[in-house]
Structures are given as structure tokens and as C-alpha cells.
Amino acid sequence: MKKLTRNLSLLQKMVTIILTVVIVPILIIGIIATNISKNALRDQSDKSRTAIASQIAGMIDQEMERINQMFLQVATGTAFQEVVKNLELKKGISEKEKAEWNLNRMKYLKVLDKDMQSMTISNRYIRSMSLMFVTGDIIGPSKKLPEGIDDVRKTKGYQKLIDSQDMVWLSAADADMSAGNPYLTVGKFIKSFNYSDTEPVAAVMIELNYDTFRSLLSEIKIGEKDHSYLIAANGGLISSQPYEQLEQIKKEPVFAEVTERAGKTEADSFTMGVNGIRSIVTYNTCDKSGFIYVMVLPEAEVLKGSDAIRNSIMLVGVLFSVLAVFGGLYFSLHMAKDLKAVEKTMFISAQGDLTVTAHTKRTDEIGKVADSFNAMVKNIRMLLTQSKEVSGEVSETAEALLRISDSSSRTAKEISDAINDVAEGAGQQSEEVDRSVGIFRGLAEEIKNAAVSTSVMVSGARDVKNYTTSGIQTAKVLDKKALEVISITAEVVEQISELGKSIAIIGEFTKILNEISEQTKLLSLNASIEAARAGEFGKGFTVVAEEIRRLADQSGQHTKEIETLAGKILSQTKDSTEFVLKANEVIKEQAESAKDSAEYFSKIDEAMTELLENINRISSTIHKIDGDKEVVLNCINNIAAVSEVAAASSQEVSASTQEQLNSLEGLTNMAVTLNHYSKSLEETLKLFKV
Numbered sequence: 001m002k003k004l005t006r007n008l009s010l011l012q013k014m015v016t017i018i019l020t021v022v023i024v025p026i027l028i029i030g031i032i033a034t035n036i037s038k039n040a041l042r043d044q045s046d047k048s049r050t051a052i053a054s055q056i057a058g059m060i061d062q063e064m065e066r067i068n069q070m071f072l073q074v075a076t077g078t079a080f081q082e083v084v085k086n087l088e089l090k091k092g093i094s095e096k097e098k099a100e101w102n103l104n105r106m107k108y109l110k111v112l113d114k115d116m117q118s119m120t121i122s123n124r125y126i127r128s129m130s131l132m133f134v135t136g137d138i139i140g141p142s143k144k145l146p147e148g149i150d151d152v153r154k155t156k157g158y159q160k161l162i163d164s165q166d167m168v169w170l171s172a173a174d175a176d177m178s179a180g181n182p183y184l185t186v187g188k189f190i191k192s193f194n195y196s197d198t199e200p201v202a203a204v205m206i207e208l209n210y211d212t213f214r215s216l217l218s219e220i221k222i223g224e225k226d227h228s229y230l231i232a233a234n235g236g237l238i239s240s241q242p243y244e245q246l247e248q249i250k251k252e253p254v255f256a257e258v259t260e261r262a263g264k265t266e267a268d269s270f271t272m273g274v275n276g277i278r279s280i281v282t283y284n285t286c287d288k289s290g291f292i293y294v295m296v297l298p299e300a301e302v303l304k305g306s307d308a309i310r311n312s313i314m315l316v317g318v319l320f321s322v323l324a325v326f327g328g329l330y331f332s333l334h335m336a337k338d339l340k341a342v343e344k345t346m347f348i349s350a351q352g353d354l355t356v357t358a359h360t361k362r363t364d365e366i367g368k369v370a371d372s373f374n375a376m377v378k379n380i381r382m383l384l385t386q387s388k389e390v391s392g393e394v395s396e397t398a399e400a401l402l403r404i405s406d407s408s409s410r411t412a413k414e415i416s417d418a419i420n421d422v423a424e425g426a427g428q429q430s431e432e433v434d435r436s437v438g439i440f441r442g443l444a445e446e447i448k449n450a451a452v453s454t455s456v457m458v459s460g461a462r463d464v465k466n467y468t469t470s471g472i473q474t475a476k477v478l479d480k481k482a483l484e485v486i487s488i489t490a491e492v493v494e495q496i497s498e499l500g501k502s503i504a505i506i507g508e509f510t511k512i513l514n515e516i517s518e519q520t521k522l523l524s525l526n527a528s529i530e531a532a533r534a535g536e537f538g539k540g541f542t543v544v545a546e547e548i549r550r551l552a553d554q555s556g557q558h559t560k561e562i563e564t565l566a567g568k569i570l571s572q573t574k575d576s577t578e579f580v581l582k583a584n585e586v587i588k589e590q591a592e593s594a595k596d597s598a599e600y601f602s603k604i605d606e607a608m609t610e611l612l613e614n615i616n617r618i619s620s621t622i623h624k625i626d627g628d629k630e631v632v633l634n635c636i637n638n639i640a641a642v643s644e645v646a647a648a649s650s651q652e653v654s655a656s657t658q659e660q661l662n663s664l665e666g667l668t669n670m671a672v673t674l675n676h677y678s679k680s681l682e683e684t685l686k687l688f689k690v
Helices: 010-076 078-085 095-122 156-163 210-218 243-250 254-262 299-350 365-448 454-613 615-685
Strands: 126-133 168-170 185-190 202-208 227-231 237-239 267-274 277-285 292-298
Touching: 010 078, 010 095, 010 126, 010 185, 010 202, 010 267, 010 277, 010 292, 078 095, 095 126, 156 168, 156 185, 156 202, 202 210, 210 227, 210 237, 227 254, 237 243, 254 267, 254 277, 254 292, 277 299, 292 299, 299 365, 299 454, 365 454, 365 615, 454 615
Parallel strands: none
Antiparallel strands: 126 202, 168 185, 185 202, 227 237, 227 292, 267 277, 277 292
């Protein structure tokens, strides 16, 4: 269903929904109501027709019972008994008695004939009555014998009636003496005690009145085109239709079907085609007479009430469908107009213009969507304004960081150069001390040989004097350089502290940018949810939400990179601070050592001065100097060791300074990257008009 309606407009969807919700249920209700009414009418009609058929069958049985009573009425009549008494001529009577017998017999036969005529007139269902005696005498209209038969007792009808035990129907072949409709003839034998207790004396044949039965059937009307029929036990048919159509009616297979069904079920109702028309056939068997009453009614007449109900339902359904469609069109057009206005505003905002506002007076869901969109645009506008401000601050901070980084790099380079100079001086000092150790060792040898050559000692003492003067100068220079290194190191520490503060400020800014990015993501998520609720009309809204989410992701990513760089810089700054502090301690120790060296050289200078002043007394004191030479040699060795330590420390400080310089260069590169990201963020924010 979604695939079928995906490309439809809102108006088309509304019309489709109205047609589906209104017309289809009405059609279904109409079909169900029609079927229910058809079944109800059919059941009611079946009950009515069954009841009518049962009543008519009972009425026919009553009439046939009356006809059956006439056989008894004939047999018990006075005239019939008198005829029976005089039925046969007694033997041995005279001619006079024979004449009297014949006269009385004819008289009673005439009286009996009149009585039978009176019975026929009194019952309109009887056309004629005939009485056939065993003697061959006949009373009634059936006096004409069939061709080739000279005695009534030889006819098929007489023989069938004499052999019967009750009223029987005579077929057309049996009723060969009938004067009317041969298949509407019934008969019965009668007895008389005046003739015999066991043997029949006569047979009565009654011809039924077809027109009377036809009139009775014609009066039965339950519909405009219904017809009633009676099927006699001998297969004879009586119709409510004109007699001229009887032969054509007999050809219908419905009567054979009814006869077959009646052999199994006394009463029933079924549907079949009669004379080319689908009809409902109802029959009921007359238990006493042998008739089968048949009623044929066109099915359309029974169901015309349900058809009227169906037509009424369909008319009402069409009327309400038209009203619903027009109402839906009116509502859909107004709603589509407002939705298009909101959609247009969303499309403009999706292009980057966030100054637009969705205007609508509706208070329903469309109005809520417009209000939500306006609120979202307002929030995005505020967010972009804040982002621009923060981006500008980040850009300024990045530039300041870049300047500080450049300044720190230059300072660190100067410190590195100075420390390198110190390292070189320390190396030279170490070499000088090593040479001093060699000289003093040689001096020790010379002291041993002092007695050999005093002049050599004087020369050596002068050399020592010169070397001592150089050592003092070198120690002073070293002390001065150490003080300069300490001062520079303090400045480096202060610059690195300032750099750490700046990086901390950058960290605060990155936190703010992270919070703004998260808020933007939340706003984008809310916008996506609102767009999903709006369905097709939230597509433009979805584009805006997606663009904002992408911008928030980029900002968050850049902010995380800045935060990572700032953290790295801060970590390296801390490491550099620790290295500088350690170098400062080492330099201080070196300064102390240099100071001690200067003092030692001063003492040596004084000693050498005294040595030159008392050169003449060297000989006398040479042994004492020889004893003290080991002490002097140890001192010089200590100075050599201190010089080597100072040189190594200077090299370590130089390496640390170089590492700090590399870190500051990395910080500079990070500052450049931060500045690039802030510029990119500013260019992206310029795409939106707020």
C-alpha cells in the first residue's frame, strides 16, 4: 500500500482514503444487507408458501373427503336400496308380477338417478356421477359404452372399481366410459345387505369438475405471476392457467420433478427453471385425496423487496460518497495550500537563508509543524551566531598562540645557542683542567727533580702563574655565562608558563565548541524527528537537519583535533618546563662549581705569587712541597672531575633545549592548523544567512 501511494500528492491520498473508507464499506454493507434481506425474504416467503400450500392441501382433502362420503350416501339411500331389492327377477313369478317388478324397478332407478343428480348439483367439485350395477344396469351420463363393448361389466373402469377396496383414481385408459375429463375420474364399489354381505353390488364413478378446481387455484394469489397446479394421483394435471395452455404446461419438467420428490418428501420447496424463468416451486401432498398441490412463483418477485433495499442503500451510499469526496477535496485543498507554504519556507531555509518564517493561522498539526520549524530556525540562527563569535575568538586565540609560539621558538633558539656556547666552554675548561692535571703531574716530577734544576722550576712556576691567570679568567667567564643561562632559563620558564595558560584558554574554548556541537546535534536530531513526523512535507526540513548535523559533526571533529593538539602542546610544555627546571638546577650547580673553581684558582694564584716571591726558599721547602704535592694533585683531579660533570650537564641541557625547541616548532605547526580550522569554520558559517 505504501508503494502504491508513495508518489501520490496529499490531495490524491485524501481522496483515495475517502473513497476507500466511505465507498467500499457502503458497498460491503449494501451487499451484506442485500444478502441478509434476500435470505430473510426467502425464508419468510418459504414459510408463507409452505403454510398456504398446507392449507390448500388440507382444504382439497376436505373436499375430496366429502366426495368420498357421497359413495356412502349413495349406498345408504332409500332409492338405492329399493333398486337393489328389485335388482334381479325372482324365479317362478307370473307375468303380471314380472310387469309390476319391472315397473317398480324403473321407478326406483329414476328416483335414484334424481338423487344422484341432486348430489352432483350440491357439490360444485363434481361434474357427474354414474352408477353401474352388477346386472349391467347404468345410471348417469356414462351410459354410452365404448365401441366394441356391449356390456358395462366388460369395461376397464368397471372391472377396476369392482376389484378396489377404497376410492381409486381412474386413468385415462381406465375411464373409458367417462363423459368429461377421463383423468379426473374417481370411483368405488359399494355393497348392500339386500344383495350380499361380501360381494359388491355396484360401482360408483364420479367425474371431478376441472373448472371448479381451476377456479379454486386461480383464487390463490401470493404474487403477480404465480401459478398453482394440482397433480392427481393418476398423473392428471389441473392448472390455474387457461385450459388451452394445459397441453403446453404438461411438457414442463417441473411436474415430473415434483412427483419424484413427493415420493420421498410430503412437502418441500426448491428452485428450478419453469417456462424459462427461474422460479421457486413449493408443493404439498394431500394425504387423503392423493392430489399434490404445486405452487410456482418467480424468484424475482420474492427478492424484489431486497433489490429495492439494495438500490436504496446504493443510492444513499453514492450520495454520501459524493458529499464525502467534496468535503475531503475542500479540506485537502486548504490543507495542501498551507502545507505548500510551509514547504516553500523550508526549502528556502534549506538553501541557507535562516531569516525566513513559516506564517500560518492554523492551530492543528500543520500549525504545530510551522511553529516547531520557526522555533528550530530561531535556535539554529542563535547557534550559528554563537558559532561565528566563538569561531572569531578561536581564530584570534590561534593567532595569539602562533605569535607566542614564534616568540618562544626564538627565545628557545637563543637559549639553545647560549647553552651550546656554555657546553663548548665547559668542554674547553675540561680540556684545560686535563692539561693542568698533566702539568701538575709533571710538576710533581719536577718537584722531585727540584734539586736538579731550580731554573726549570722558576720557568714552570711562571707557566703555572700564567695558566692560573687564564684559569681565573676562564672561571669568571664560566661564572658569568652560568648567570646568563640561569636568567635565560627563568625567562624560558616564564614564557612556557604563559604558553600553558594560553593552551588552557584554548582548552576552555574547545569545551565550549564541544558543547555547542552537541547542542547542534540534539537540535538536528529533534529536527529529523519533526521531519519524520511531517512525512513527505518534512523532506526540506530533513535537508536542513542533515546539513546542520554534518556541520555539527565537522565542528565537533575540528574541535576534538584542536583539543587533542592543545593537550599535546600542554603535555610537551609541561615536559619542557621540567627539562628547563632541571637544566636550571644543573646550571646553578655549575655556577657554584665555577665559583669554587675561581676561588681555587685565586688561591693557586696567591700560592704561585708566593712561590715566585719565595723562589729562593724553594730549595729549603722543596721537601715540604713534595709532601703536599699529592694534596694539590687530588684537588686538581677533583677540579677535572667537576669540569667533566659540568661539560656533560651542559650537553644534556643543550639536548633538552633542542628538544624544547622541536616541541615549540610542533606547537607552532599546531597553532597554524588551529588557525586554518577556525578560518574554515568561519567560511562554512558564512553560507548561512542569519
